[in-house]
Amino acid sequence: MIELRNVSKTYNNGTEAVKNITLHIKPGEFVSLVGRSGTGKTTLVKMLVAEERPTEGRIILGGWDITRIKTADIPMLRRQIGVVFQDYKLLPRKTVFENVAFALEVASYSKKHIQEAVPQILALVGLEPKANEFPDELSGGQQQRVSIARALAHRPKILIADEPTGNLDSVNTREIIDLLLKINNFKTTVMLVTHNRDVVNSLRKRVVALEDGKIAYDQERGRYIL
Amino acid sequence: MIFLSTKRILKFSWQHFWRNIWLSIVTMTIIVLTLFSLTTLVLVNAIADYAVNSVKDTIDVSLYFDNSIKEETVQALEKELEKIEEIKEITRVSPADALAEFKEVHKDDADIQAALAELDKNPLGGTLILTAFNMDQYPLIMEKIKELKADQLAEKIDYNDHQKLIERINGFSNKLRNFVLALSIIFIFIAVLTVLNTIRMGIYIHRTEIAIMRLVGASNWFIRLPFIVEGLLYAIFGCLIFWGAWALALYFSGDWINSFLTGINFDIRAYFNSNILNILGFEFIIIAVINMISAVLAMSKHLKV
């Protein structure tokens, strides 16, 4: 599903953020990407959604070589990968429903489809009762669930979460991780970028650890060792 | 699906317009001023053309004959002159008509009436008035008149081509035109800067929304078109506001403006009534192009994909 072949990324200022990474993630896998700050985790995520281009190597997603993807094709790619971040990136003047609907609106989905799909997704993340509330009326964990709901709007095959629990307490963190597991159960490939040792250790799923832009270890049922 | 997107893009454009309402107002004000300047330019051109044409219409050649020349001779000459193809029209004023007109013009002047009554013979001769199809043909007509020896027959030939007057009108209107043109260019320049700035602000205000649109896979035109349409909205509203104000101004002070132009018989209302579509089209296209170019410029600098 996700294939990186000898991928390196050097930023314009000379920072070598990712160095010769080769990684294969199968469809339906749940992978945790761990590593200290500044080891290139976010850089890797950005390359997967074509926000950054690799300096070397190739990236293939579901058979689609996106290494030299055309600007015009990037929207198509982003509809096939859902991404969530530590800061939920919600629109404060839109309700929960509208925030999720937004992803479908800008992709020219019909109003009918939106009216049907959004409540389903909100039900999946457990936010149906909050549909008409605004982001600042929600807890951090609820806001992140809205963000996840929006990332799922296009029913992507891949969901990437870059430190989704970075701003959350342990209870909310647990809820978000459980939600990601639930989504993974529906055959969505999930990549979780995290610093949270407890989370990684409790997951008992595949762990890929980065150190200084390189893969330090890659284990099935791994633990956070670094 | 295209229709749906169009509707949403219009909705986004409308939101851009409203969230930025003060800048929108400033932008439309500049557009209205630009339109005022452009309309003045059109008007100056029209009035100058009209003035020159009305002077040209008064150009003619008059041959005055002494009262000793018989009418038949004048009629014979008229027949000859009719063969000159450059001549559009010949008006013959007979001595009797000339006298009648003279009496009519001076009907309140007792002295002249008395003097005329003293005379038993008509003191006035006949006149032939020639007009050409266009003003360039007069020199040729003058030559042909000489060939016919009409200049010897006539007591006096009156030909005024109003060259000096036409030059003066053209000189004055060219100066005015250049001034208004320079003003229009300055306004267009300010309009470009204003629209550019407004759209740049719009991009800044909507930066989070734009970032999220990218994140969730909005196509580039979905992100960009609202700004271009926003530019078009300024053009449309600017034109509507200006044309509304202009129509009111014409309605209420058209007579007052016309009073300055009685000399050339120019009717500003009639002019705008008969040219409204051309002027509207010309101005809207200029304003719309200004706005869209500005929008594209603003995006190329501040909305990288």
Ligand SMILES: Nc1ncnc2c1ncn2[C@@H]1O[C@H](COP(=O)(O)OP(=O)(O)OP(=O)(O)O)[C@@H](O)[C@H]1O
């Ligand atoms: N746009 C950029 N230009 C230049 N250097 C960058 C840029 N983005 C990141 N870097 C550098 O690349 C390296 C990797 O950054 P990256 O954000 O991928 O780390 P990370 O593993 O996500 O860290 P964190 O856990 O703190 O989020 C860092 O040294 C960072 O300073």
Ligand SMILES: [Mg+2]
């Ligand atoms: Mg990071």
